[in-house]
Amino acid sequence: MQRLLVIEDEEHLREVLIYLLEEEGYLVDGVKDGIEGENRILSMAYDLVITDIKLPGKDGLSLLELKEKHHLNTAFVLITSYGSVESAVEAIKMGAEEYVTKPFRNDDLIRIVNRIMKYRQMERENKVYRQALEEKYTFSENVIGKSKAMRNVFDIIEKVASYDASVLISGDSGTGKEMIARALHFNSPRHKHHFVPINCAAIPENLLESEFFGYAKGAFTGAVGEKTGLFQQAEGGTILLDEISEMSHSLQVKLLRVLQDKEVRKVGALETSVVDVRILAATNKQLKEEVEKGNFREDLYYRLNVVNIDLPSLQQRKEDIPLLTDHFIDKYNQRYQRRVKGVNREVMTALLQYSWPGNVRELEHVIESALTLCEGEWIDLRHIQDKIQIQNNEIDIMIPQEERNLKKTLEKAKIKIEKEMIRRALEETNQNRTEAARLLGISHRSLMYKISDYEI
Structure with a gap:
């Protein structure tokens, strides 16, 4: 469904436009000022923005500048006051598809919107058709x-x-x-x-x-x-x-x-x-x-x-996870008309630490789910915590304040650290004990003894 944004500070006019456009079958959002309008334009992929030129916070021409600045694939229709011909001409020069002058007939505005939307739909279908003709799974x-x-x-x-x-x-x-x-x-x-x-x-x-x-x-x-x-x-x-x-x-x-x-x-x-x-x-x-x-x-x-x-498992090719993540974000941005930029550092760390039993398919599902839940430009841990087990890199070691036997405490800490590092080395090498021993800088025999002693 095509999504439209109406930016108009006159509440009655805004509500009327939203009602009329929804009756035409469009999905319509409405805001009352330029600041909120800018936030919506940059966070959502709109097919068309209908905005008054005179707005509190930020005017319509400033919002139109976002189209070129951020390379937005969004059409703009600007509403001008009677007699503001100069503003209308400036809007067209800046890339607006159309303008209407107050007062206007509702039917005229709906006709303009439908014409622009029909053209965009044809443009989209032609693009899909060209891609289908040229598609090669290289x-x-x-x-x-x-x-x-x-x-x-x-x-x-x-x-x-x-x-x-x-x-x-x-x-x-x-x-x-x-x-x-x-x-x-x-x-x-x-x-x-x-x-x-x-x-x-x-x-x-x-x-x-x-x-x-x-x-x-x-x-x-x-x-x-x-x-x-x-x-x-x-x-x-x-x-x-x-x-x-x-x-x-x-x-x-x-x-x-x-x-x-x-x-x-x-x-x-x-x-x-x-x-x-x-x-x-x-x-x-x-x-x-x-x-x-x-x-x-x-x-x-x-x-x-x-x-x-x-084919290697994803566990065996973890250096590909950042590339795959970007690829799936691009894919689902296009599918869901979103503008998510990527994942934050904590999320990437969690993705790299996870074992991925479902491999690339599981990673794709996690990114698709996170992107649909994300309300801003960056995916954070909240958006993936229900899908994968997030590991904690830190090793907690408790030292009681009243502890007098420091040698015994040190020995316990050493055992805890060794067990955790062996576990991580085995996980990183997909349970290859020879490779894990190499990573830890110890002999294979020594590693086997420790695995047995620590019951890993």
């Missing part, structure tokens, strides 16, 4: 990261995107496996054709085959017509088999045949059809271990795993 624009782990991922994408080799993308839930698959597709010669993602775990097993390959008319009760399968829908493009480890053995055999022969057979059909499609697979399990357990076919595993992209 790893530099849509997969965010500067860490060594992500630079390695970018290198692999760049090397293999143009080939038809099968790629197995592995990583924990929320690490962005589908985004990597999209980057591979949209940077390949197949980018003009369909990208079809399928979540193998979300489709009932008894329906998977007909979803994959389609079915012929009369194949089963209720098959009154022919259905095209997802493999044929992806013709010329790319298909992503997400959660591939959940696929039944019988379907694994048929998928292997597709990979070998480039043909599919609809359920109930006698003939096969040739398909030209690149197959990508994704899993949050160690597929090699599933092969060893007998849950996944070894021959299919090697067919899918021509190239492997192993």
Whole structure:
């Protein structure tokens, strides 16, 4: 819904304008002076501001200057007094879309507003259309990261995107496996054709085959017509088999045949059809271990795993959190028409300390929630405390005033500090004890003794 702001010190006129514009279907805010108007303009994304030129606190022309100064994508309509032609001309020169002179007919103002809003809607639709035509999921624009782990991922994408080799993308839930698959597709010669993602775990097993390959008319009760399968829908493009480890053995055999022969057979059909499609697979399990357990076919595993992209958890790429945070703030500023500038220092510290079991997806949800709750320009701890556990970096050590045995007190403090630093080192290295020992500057054996002694 388009949002408008009315700045008018005459209460009756302000209330009338708000009523009329809300009747037209707009979301309308109203304020009585220029100071409050400026605060609203800078904190909210308005499609249109209707303001009187003469206002207490700050005049309408000063408010109009904010448009250029802050690069606001906001239209302005200024209300001038009868005979103030000079002010009206100045307003147009400064970038106002229109002006009206008091006294004015309500119908005239509504007509002006509707015209401006219709034009802005067309402008917005054209922009979305152009972006859709030009959209490419290039790893530099849509997969965010500067860490060594992500630079390695970018290198692999760049090397293999143009080939038809099968790629197995592995990583924990929320690490962005589908985004990597999209980057591979949209940077390949197949980018003009369909990208079809399928979540193998979300489709009932008894329906998977007909979803994959389609079915012929009369194949089963209720098959009154022919259905095209997802493999044929992806013709010329790319298909992503997400959660591939959940696929039944019988379907694994048929998928292997597709990979070998480039043909599919609809359920109930006698003939096969040739398909030209690149197959990508994704899993949050160690597929090699599933092969060893007998849950996944070894021959299919090697067919899918021509190239492997192993995505790091967010815990393993914490240096990317500031970049990702800025990216999600930009994304949801646009979606919700907000102007949040970022997170404050305390929030960034909390984001960097948190373990992120839900990975990038969890970070995105936290930022989206915080941005919708934020009333000003900066997200603070209040906006995220219900979403993540905020850690306290300080180690509290209590020293009783009457304590006489200072040696004993010092020993207790030392143990408390050691336990906390070992815990933090293990957390920072994702429980890698060898790496934690290196961080602490002690031997691996010494660390193991302390973990046992302190029952960490």
